[in-house]
Amino acid sequence: QVDVVESGGGSVQPGGSLRLSCAASGSISSLSVMAWYRQAPGKDREWVADLLRGGGTRYANAVRGRFTISGDNAKNTVYLQMNDLKPEDTAVYYCKSPSAWGQGTQVTVSS
Numbered sequence: 001q002v003d004v005v006e007s008g009g010g011s012v013q014p015g016g017s018l019r020l021s022c023a024a025s026g027s028i029s030s031l032s033v034m035a036w037y038r039q040a041p042g043k044d045r046e047w048v049a050d051l052l053r054g055g056g057t058r059y060a061n062a063v064r065g066r067f068t069i070s071g072d073n074a075k076n077t078v079y080l081q082m083n084d085l086k087p088e089d090t091a092v093y094y095c096k097s098p099s100a101w102g103q104g105t106q107v108t109v110s111s
Helices: none
Strands: 004-007 010-012 018-024 033-039 044-050 056-061 067-072 077-082 092-096 105-109
Touching: 004 056, 004 092, 018 033, 018 092, 033 077, 033 105, 044 067, 044 077, 056 067
Parallel strands: 010 105
Antiparallel strands: 004 018, 018 077, 033 044, 033 092, 044 056, 067 077, 092 105
């Protein structure tokens, strides 16, 4: 079981940037995938991005080109760099290991 804890959420204006962090309780280097999801008010949770073992990445169409997922194996931490944020990016963002979800961190994009 690898538990995860998110941090880094906050409020920004449209066009701004935030970096979310996901600290894992164990090594992430051997995990098949680490992922970010988000859930906006009144909507289902949706997948945002994957970091695959070996460093490959995948992105949802809505964030491709604006968000970047990356990992630091030495720190057992996964990041989500979010640029050019839009109001529709407002959501609770969750990190997921193969065995656990984090508690989420709120991101609000508003002028």
